[in-house]
Amino acid sequence: MPKPQRTGHKVALGVDWGLNTLLSAGVSRLHPDGKITAAGAGGQFRAAGILAKQHRLRNLSERLHAKADQYARLADSTLDGKAATLAQEIRRVSERRSNLNDALAWAGARWAVDQAVAAGATVIYLEDLRSMEADGMGRTHNTRMSQTVRGQIADRIRHLAAETGIAVVTVPPRNTSKHCPCCLTPLRHRKAPDRPTVPGWTWAICPRCGWQGDRDQGAWRRIAARGLAHQTKTIADRASGTMVIRAVVDVMEAKAVIATTPKTSRSDRSKTSPTRPRTNRLTPRRREVPSPARPSGRAGQRPEGHAPTDRTRLPRAAHRHQSVTTISTPTTGRHRPRGAALGAGFHLHAHASPPRWAIPVPDLTVRMGSLS
Incomplete structure (x- = not known):
């Protein structure tokens, strides 16, 4: 060597x-x-885990020694078996602490x-x-x-x-x-x-x-x-x-001092090159219009989207709090916008349906009697 x-x-x-x-x-x-x-x-x-285990073994050893001292003060012959068992446990704990300290010393x-x-x-x-x-x-x-x-x-x-x-x-x-x-x-x-x-x-x-x-x-x-x-x-x-x-x-x-390296700072901050172009597009792409605030009360049905395909008949517009303006012009031929007339949603030639928590628009044409 x-x-x-x-x-x-x-x-x-x-x-x-x-x-x-x-x-x-x-x-x-x-x-x-x-x-x-x-x-x-x-x-x-860092040896936080080993030190914590050492601390637990140290507390255990102190409790065992205190209990052994109490048996010695009592001087009762009936406690000789317990005292022998306690002494054996103290030796085992001491061996565990010794082995742990030795392993920690070699590792450090x-x-x-x-x-x-x-x-x-x-x-x-x-x-x-x-x-x-x-x-x-x-x-x-x-x-x-x-x-x-x-x-x-x-x-x-x-x-x-x-x-x-x-x-x-x-x-x-x-x-x-x-x-x-x-x-x-x-x-x-x-x-x-x-x-x-x-x-x-x-x-x-x-x-x-x-x-x-x-x-x-x-x-x-x-x-x-x-x-x-x-x-x-x-x-x-x-x-x-x-x-x-x-x-x-x-x-x-x-x-015996540590020499520090002086920090280099740019004294001249005048512009020497063109400004880097910046894009206006958001990254990642996000919605430009914020979502409506969630109501304070009980949450209602989500805003209407696509019409479900598993229904044979769409629900009526009156059950969805639709206005009377949710209609469409009938057309001839195979295309019949039945969903718009019955309040299926805004994607079928109709206005957007309000959410459940919104106050329904009163229908002024209901219960209108004759002026005569």
């Missing part, structure tokens, strides 16, 4: 232990002029090493886990940190990275999520990008340079830039043999 190098790295993978995700990682490059740039937006290793480590191999990175920078604390974060964050087996993941990453000669170096985690990766200004943490005034820990906004992004995405940029800037301070731990950067030097930290 190739031996990993301590210095001389140009491409590095920064890995952050995420608050909302298990791992957040991205690639940074060190250019000959000393500038550090981020290659892409990075990625995240394999993902991180694959990211480094695909990007051609020669070093992976991790945060130092000994200073991972959760002051003021609440019970939820403390539980997540205690059950995500970060120590096992770091050991698996070193094991897999040694096969390809990639160095794994731990860096101090001070202010990696607090300061901006582009200008080292303290960030303002908010609830979400669409809620910039609600305090939270998910979204970070820089008040100076305007950078904003996920809190974990900014952290891996800071970790990778710090590692590349302090790679001459990399030493090997005598106790564990791992590579580590002990402290942060202010002069080197000032260079």
